[in-house]
Amino acid sequence: MDANIVASGTGNGKQLLRTVGDRKPLVWKFGGTSVADHGRLRAVAERMVAAQRAGHDVVAILSAMGRSTDALSAMAYEMSARPPLRELDALLSVAESISCALASMAVADLGSHAVSLNGAQAGIRTDDNHGNARLNDIAPRRIRETLAGGSIVLVTGFQGMSESGDVTTLGRGGSDASAVAVAAALGAHECEIFTDVPGVFTADPRIVPDAHRLDVIRHEEMLKMAEAGAAVLQPRSVELAITHGIDIHLRSSFNTEVGTWIRHAGGRFEVRGAFDVAGIAHRRQESLYGVRDVDVSEVAAALAERGIAMGAAVPRKGGLEFTTPGVSALETAAALDAVGVPAKVDEDLGSITVVSLGIGRRPGIIAHSRAALRAAGIAPRLITTMPGRVSVLVDSNLLEEAVRVLHATFIPVAPEPRLIASPAA
Amino acid sequence: MDANIVASGTGNGKQLLRTVGDRKPLVWKFGGTSVADHGRLRAVAERMVAAQRAGHDVVAILSAMGRSTDALSAMAYEMSARPPLRELDALLSVAESISCALASMAVADLGSHAVSLNGAQAGIRTDDNHGNARLNDIAPRRIRETLAGGSIVLVTGFQGMSESGDVTTLGRGGSDASAVAVAAALGAHECEIFTDVPGVFTADPRIVPDAHRLDVIRHEEMLKMAEAGAAVLQPRSVELAITHGIDIHLRSSFNTEVGTWIRHAGGRFEVRGAFDVAGIAHRRQESLYGVRDVDVSEVAAALAERGIAMGAAVPRKGGLEFTTPGVSALETAAALDAVGVPAKVDEDLGSITVVSLGIGRRPGIIAHSRAALRAAGIAPRLITTMPGRVSVLVDSNLLEEAVRVLHATFIPVAPEPRLIASPAA
Secondary structure, three states: OOOEEEEEEOOOOOEEEEEEOOOOOEEEEEOHHHHOOHHHHHHHHHHHHHHHHOOOOEEEEEOOOOOHHHHHHHHHHHHOOOOOHHHHHHHHOHHHHHHHHHHHHHHHHOOOOEEEEOOOOOOEEEOOOOOOOOEEEEOOHHHHHHHHOOOEEEEEOOEEEEOOOOEEEOOOOHHHHHHHHHHHHOOOOEEEEEEOOOOOEOOOOOOOOOOOEOOEEEHHHHHHHHHOOOOOOOHHHHHHHHHHOOEEEEEEOOOOOOOEEEEOOOOOOOOOOOOOOOEEEEEEEEEEEEEOOOOHHHHHHHHHHOOOOOOOEEEEOOEEEEOOOOOOHHHHHHHHHHOOOOOEEEEEEEEEEEEOHHHHHOOHHHHHHHHHHHHOOOOOOEEEEEOOEEEEEEEHHHHHHHHHHHHHHHOOOOOOOOOOOOOOO | OOOEEEEEEOOOOOEEEEEEOOOOOEEEEEOHHHHOOHHHHHHHHHHHHHHHHOOOOEEEEEOOOOOHHHHHHHHHHHHOOOOOHHHHHHHHOHHHHHHHHHHHHHHHHOOOOEEEEOHHHHOEEEOOOOOOOOEEEEOOHHHHHHHHOOOEEEEEOOEEEEOOOOEEEOOOOHHHHHHHHHHHHOOOOEEEEEEOOOOOEOOOOOOOOOOOEOOEEEHHHHHHHHHOOOOOOOHHHHHHHHHHOOEEEEEEOOOOOOOEEEEOOOOOOOOOOOOOOOEEEEEEEEEEEEEOOOOHHHHHHHHHHOOOOOOOEEEEOOEEEEOOOOOOHHHHHHHHHHOOOOOEEEEEEEEEEEEOHHHHHOOHHHHHHHHHHHHOOOOOOEEEEEOOEEEEEEEHHHHHHHHHHHHHHHOOOOOOOOOOOOOOO
16 A cells, blocks of 8 residues: 555644545456345445455445346337437446445445445546447546545446447446456556456366366456457456556455456466466357358458458358357348348357467467367367467357367366465455 | 527538527426336327427426335335435436436337436536435536437436536425426426326315316415425425426326416416415324423524424414424424423324415405304314415314315305416417
8 A cells, every 4th residue: 555644734733644645446346246136235335344444445346236237128128129329328327326326325334435426427438339338538536536535436337428428338348347447547456356256267167167267367368268258257358457457356256265367477477288278268159151252351341340350261162161259140141141242151059269378389289179179079160270269160069068178188177376476365 | 489490501502491599498397107107108208209290399307207216215225224315316316317218218219319318417406415405507508409409308307416516316396396497497488297187276186076276376376385285396396486487387197188377477367256265285294382481583493403494383372382384293303302492292283274365465364264164163273374375273183174164165166267378288
């Protein structure tokens, strides 16, 4: 805690000590399950008050309670099949205002003081792309003033304000993104994201019993895991963390145990095993599109115009096969239709991605993947490589087995030794 | 409609007609029962779109849907027995944001366009007296701009923004007050308040079968009716209407019938019957406080400090008896306790008030009241007069009968002839 104590004079010649300067607040984010009901909100309040009493400034970004956003969304679609996005944002954003106000009351009930700030009040400025707004800037004046006044600050996640003063929402992963951005704006080096899992795992533990929590994962590894379907964090918050040099501590809100630190490598990590694989991510419901007699760049441009990125694209059978990761088959097909590209679609697929930053220097990872899958009787539909990862496309019914096979191939069974101590409790 | 049509040139030498200038918008307010569910919201949207298509600019101030504010309030008190008022405001205000956003979607569904504005966006500026904020100012820039853009404007009732940027709520009758203030700020001369009753009645029709809807009531009469317990409007919105010279049209949201115009007399009204009585208001659960050996002005000051106004105060039995209209016995007793004034409290009373602006010139109204009650076997506990009204305090079980007796005494059975045509459809 690097707070400065300075003397501030008064007219009477008396002096009062007050704390100013650039002390770094704790910046925390609590997800929907962590604030799902009054009991959970109270637990969050207790954690914040304890940290405050231990001498910390505390800023917490809160999601909406449980499924409350879905309930509001249902109200909207009962009113109109196509509600205006500006109004949908005005509606959905109230869910975070509710959780922040209630959490503030819980803090008051514990004898401390908290101030809830909505997106506009917290200075979270976005573009006007309603429903999926991008962060332009954080103007943290009011957050700082409120902290300086001795209060805990609760900031609504997911919402911001556009240049024209409208309420915007940040889309998927928006609350995590707000939290990382607020941390950056306040000069904090860390952001702790409290969620309903204990951290980042080497694979989905519901599929791979041997999967284990990582103590540390590099920013870039986490980004690739997220892009390949690991749902614990959205790519955008990891990108923000990379841009602003913020370490993220992803941890459970249900206990006080250390989770996973997602941080800049900075040459301090050792290589994990022969292939330095961080983890195995997967994504269900992938589709493979096959086109013939068309210019690839034209197809890519037509998709990009609709916000759809081509994933792996490989020449095959005289044509081209490609995926559109994270985009529904319906949406992609509509885009291809719109540009008059007839496509063959194979919908019933899943992808498994082996994430390893050193992949370029260790091409053996492809051969190993192929051999391991073949030994397990799994014939990949497609194997593609991109910087930092190898992806395998398989029939949906083989997905889980393929995840287990590749995890067993590349990830040591025992957790790696903790290489770096966590810098915070 | 006093819009000006002007030509605005373009670079190509073409000209587009557009409507500018100081056209007066329709300013409407819809209460909680009028927006209680999706069906009611749709009906409100239809009314607004029809008016817009008939060439009007429309601004509507909406209350929260049905009992939704109560539900939020319950959540707050589940969190803390004494929630901070600032946070309670942040929480409760979301109910109006929800109704405005949904109404806006309903408008869109009808093929028109509406923009919802919260208190801050609509420029509704208040003091920071959370839970019962007073309006300081309306800065209607955004409302005007949105109207000029061809949209219906939906403004959250009940909420405003303090100088420090905090969300405030306006307390009882706050939405009506917002509506009248917005009308004034936009230069409108009228404000239509849509509610769940057809207008202002000469007495509560649930008690007096002969009571009839008034076509017109003077501002000052309505103020006195409201102060004496007529719940259809709160005194503060009538006071605002007086201050700003706004005519209020109180009418049903369930049909298109004309309701009651509440307007400045301006010498255009004829006298109603011998005593020019506008109506009979009543209030249940009045208490009568008796104090002895104290300075009246001291008691009044002590009560005033706690925001409690003394109503009728009469010397009696060597002491003083007074009421505190609209304030609970619990609250008044606490205030008297706090200043060490022992008081005798008689709680089981009700008040009936005969409202007549000409009362000073027609003292016979007191004698007539007394005689009529005596003839009905009702012994008043107290009769007091104030400018514009005579109030009678009776035992609770005699309240309704006393209302009927005084109504029969002063109000003609048949509705008075419609003296003034309504200026708007």
